[in-house]
Amino acid sequence: MKAKVYVTLKESVLDPQGKAVQHAVATSGIFELKDARVGKYIELDLGNVDEAKARQKVEEMCQKLLANTVIEKYSIELVK
Numbered sequence: 001m002k003a004k005v006y007v008t009l010k011e012s013v014l015d016p017q018g019k020a021v022q023h024a025v026a027t028s029g030i031f032e033l034k035d036a037r038v039g040k041y042i043e044l045d046l047g048n049v050d051e052a053k054a055r056q057k058v059e060e061m062c063q064k065l066l067a068n069t070v071i072e073k074y075s076i077e078l079v080k
Contacts, residue, residue, distance in 0.1 A: 001049055001051070001079070002044065002080075004041070005058065005066055005075070005077075006040070007039050007041075007062075008073060009037065009071055009073075010072060013072075015036075018035070021033075021038060042066060062076065
């Protein structure tokens with residue numbers, strides 16, 4: 001089983017990387033973006049584990065290691 005984890009800054013937190021992307025796209029003449037947010041994508045190969053245990057363990061990883069829950073939010077997608 002694989003887990004896909006998406007970590008992004010909470011909406012209330014300023015995203016300087018997102019602003020830089022927004023500005024770069026606008027100044028290149030490609031498109032005028034309303035907003036851009038930058039985050040992290042983490043793919044984990046969990047081996048053979050049942051879905052409930054996988055979700056529990058990935059949730060624990062996110063809380064303790066993968067995300068700074070004070071300023072970041074995360075979502076988990078499990079794929080068999």
